[in-house]
Amino acid sequence: MINPIFEAGILETRRQFLGRHSHGIGAVALASLLNGNLFGADSQSSPTQSLGLSGLPHFAPKAKRVIYLLQSGAPSQVDLFDYKPSLEKFHLSELPDSIRHGQRLTGMTAGQKNFPIVKSPWKFQQHGESGTWLSDLLPHMAGVVDDICVVKSMHTEAINHDPAITFFQSGHQQPGRPSIGAWLSYGLGSESQNLPSFVVLLSKNTFHQAQPLYDRLWGSGFLPSKFQGVKFRSQGDPVLYLNDPTGGTTETRRAMLDRLAALNRIREQEVGDPEINSRIAQYEMAYRMQTSVPELADISDEPESTFKLYGEDARTPGTHAANCLLARRLAERGVRFIQVFHRGWDHHSNVQKYLPTLAKETDQGSAGLIADLKQRDMLDETLVIWAGEFGRTVYSQGNPATFGRDHHPRCFSIWMAGGGIKPGISYGQTDDYCYNIEENPVHVHDFHATMLHCLGINHERLTYRFQGRDYRLTDVHGNVVEGILA
Numbered sequence: 001m002i003n004p005i006f007e008a009g010i011l012e013t014r015r016q017f018l019g020r021h022s023h024g025i026g027a028v029a030l031a032s033l034l035n036g037n038l039f040g041a042d043s044q045s046s047p048t049q050s051l052g053l054s055g056l057p058h059f060a061p062k063a064k065r066v067i068y069l070l071q072s073g074a075p076s077q078v079d080l081f082d083y084k085p086s087l088e089k090f091h092l093s094e095l096p097d098s099i100r101h102g103q104r105l106t107g108m109t110a111g112q113k114n115f116p117i118v119k120s121p122w123k124f125q126q127h128g129e130s131g132t133w134l135s136d137l138l139p140h141m142a143g144v145v146d147d148i149c150v151v152k153s154m155h156t157e158a159i160n161h162d163p164a165i166t167f168f169q170s171g172h173q174q175p176g177r178p179s180i181g182a183w184l185s186y187g188l189g190s191e192s193q194n195l196p197s198f199v200v201l202l203s204k205n206t207f208h209q210a211q212p213l214y215d216r217l218w219g220s221g222f223l224p225s226k227f228q229g230v231k232f233r234s235q236g237d238p239v240l241y242l243n244d245p246t247g248g249t250t251e252t253r254r255a256m257l258d259r260l261a262a263l264n265r266i267r268e269q270e271v272g273d274p275e276i277n278s279r280i281a282q283y284e285m286a287y288r289m290q291t292s293v294p295e296l297a298d299i300s301d302e303p304e305s306t307f308k309l310y311g312e313d314a315r316t317p318g319t320h321a322a323n324c325l326l327a328r329r330l331a332e333r334g335v336r337f338i339q340v341f342h343r344g345w346d347h348h349s350n351v352q353k354y355l356p357t358l359a360k361e362t363d364q365g366s367a368g369l370i371a372d373l374k375q376r377d378m379l380d381e382t383l384v385i386w387a388g389e390f391g392r393t394v395y396s397q398g399n400p401a402t403f404g405r406d407h408h409p410r411c412f413s414i415w416m417a418g419g420g421i422k423p424g425i426s427y428g429q430t431d432d433y434c435y436n437i438e439e440n441p442v443h444v445h446d447f448h449a450t451m452l453h454c455l456g457i458n459h460e461r462l463t464y465r466f467q468g469r470d471y472r473l474t475d476v477h478g479n480v481v482e483g484i485l486a
Contacts, residue, residue: 002289004189044238046198050188057456062486063383064191064420066451069366072165073211073345074412076392076405079120079355081413082152083133086432087394089411093396098432106159108348108397116288125336126447130424137359140367146424147370147379148417151486153428153437156390156409156444157348161211164409167444169217171473178221179449181337182471185227187462188222191334194292196230199232199335201323204234206357211340212452222466224284224479226278229339232293232326234259234318278302296329310368313361321365328372331382332368337464340368345388348397349404370417379418383454387414387447411437414447420454423486443476 076083087214109115116251123136141148155172158164161171170177178186181198190197218229261280268276295391299306299315299322306325307314313321327338342362347354366386373379391412392405411430417423429439451457452473459478463470 026145035407047140051119052187053128056187056462058458059456061420061454062381063334063454064381065329065331065334065338066180066383066385066430066455067340067369068180068385068387069324069342069362069369070165071338071345071362071386071388072155072213072343072392073161074164074342074388074392074407075345075348075358076347076355077152077413078349078392078394078405079122080135080137080359081133081150082411082430082434083124084119084394084430084434087117087434089237090117090433091119092116092400093209095433095435099431099435102412104145105408109393109395112397113254116400118400118405128424130426132424132426135359137356140364144367144370144417147374148415149421149423150413150415150426151440151442151447151481151484152411152426152430153439153441154387154391154412154414154444154447156473158390159407159409161246161389161407164407165217166272168387168389168447170221171445171448171475175214176221177217177471178223178227178249178473179216179218180451180473181229181339182220182223182227182268182336183220184455185460186464187457188221188336190336192292195296195333195335197336198227198229199230199330200336201229201231201326201338202234202318203320203323203340203361204318205342205361207309207344207354211343212272212348213343216228217341218339222471224278225265225272226281229337232297234322282408292333296333297326299325299329304315306372309372314365319365320362321368324365324369325372326365328369328376328378331373331374331378347379347392347404348406351405352400353453354402359372373418381419383419383421383451384417385414385451386416389410408435410435416484420486422484425484427484440481440483442481443477445474446453446481449478449483453485459462 043245044255045225066460078087093116095117100115100338125135125136125142126133127142132145132150133147134142134145155224156164156167156175158167166175169179182201183445185197188197202213215231218231220226220228264276266278302325310321310325310466313319320340323340325341330338344354344358370379370384373382373384390407390409391407394405396403397406398404411434427440428437430436430441431438452459452462459474459480463472464472
């Protein structure tokens with residue numbers, strides 16, 4: 001017998017199948033009584049509605065939005081955040097087997113016969129009333145250390161870039177799950193009617209490295225596609241195809257969209273495909289963005305004091321500083337989740353050449369963002385995150401004289417600030433070799449659970465049913481890290 005879902009050679013969604021077969025009517029009625037999301041349907045009643053799910057947030061949130069500065073390639077915690085004076089005496093000595101425990105290595109150092117420890121060539125100093133240790137590579141961040149929480153005990157299972165960054169973005173090492181921003185768009189909706197709830201900014205950098213940033217990293221996975229991130233460009237129009245064709249008028253465009261929406265609604269009633277509602281919503285959002293995006297991208301109204309905070313790079317579109325400024329402007333306009341990607345941190349050789357350049361590219365813009373949000377009374381309701389996908393080894397990859405650092409998922413550092421996070425603290429502790437965690441480990445799932453908690457979401461209750469199972473960002477894991485909460 002032919003499976004009716006493949007009737008006439010056409011792959012149908014559950015809603016299409018149920019809509020075309022009379023025995024599905026009872027199931028649909030039951031689903032409407034039990035759970036509107038039972039068959040993976042979009043629970044939002046209107047294709048243009050920006051509100052989130054009913055019942056969310058689960059409790060009073062500290063943060064309304066997230067700005068996530070993702071440093072693709074894995075910054076070296078040994079040289080930036082995790083000060084280890086013990087490395088002075090261990091420098092160029094062999095990493096003891098008792099520390100390494102035969103742990104997994106990448107293919108790039110698995111063949112090495114020796115693992116010589118290399119201390120950081122940069123000085124560390126304590127800053128602020130908190131006395132937080134930072135590398136001299138981060139002079140601007142030193143000015144805002146009392147506003148941030150440095151987590152030194154992050155860890156992950158992923159040891160290669162793509163599964164590791166996919167894990168941070170979606171809670172799973174394999175592609176196909178919704179990204180963080182998509183989950184938040186789905187659960188909380190948007191505060192803006194004229195901008196997407198989830199915006200992605202890609203920063204250009206001096207060193208062009210091979211680590212790709214796939215669109216799926218801000219994709220919607222099995223959620224309706226209207227929840228995926230919208231990528232803004234730094235050259236030309238920020239979003240493609242926003243301008244009307246030459247000779248067109250606003251009235252003509254509006255009339256065309258109205259007629260197209262009417263046709264799409266007829267089709268949606270016929271087949272029940274939730275992606276049709278997503279298509280209507282995206283057309284309407286694009287229409288509203290025709291006026292909101294040019295105004296957003298025009299920074300001519302910013303005072304000189306802004307560029308003193310973010311640095312002169314903020315005047316150049318596409319730099320990390322410019323994207324940090326744009327992130328603040330997006331936050332002011334109600335965008336729920338803003339993610340800034342900065343590549344180039346994959347330093348397998350010549351760390352002394354590459355790391356200072358990357359730190360300089362990101363330091364002032366990141367610190368300026370914190371200071372800017374704080375002076376505008378926005379930091380308390382904005383969760384700011386700075387993180388890579390894993391850390392770097394304390395031992396040298398290759399010649400110690402021109403040392404590189406390999407991937408290290410066992411321990412690494414990130415920082416968080418604002419909405420619900422305790423400021424001016426360092427959390428977690430690694431051993432004297434900066435190789436293993438000794439105190440307060442924080443897993444990627446814990447990080448996700450804590451982020452959702454700051455937004456008023458119980459991570460175990462933000463779910464979506466797909467292929468017979470309730471999925472969530474934290475899968476079946478995750479604990480809120482109470483020690484970093486304000």
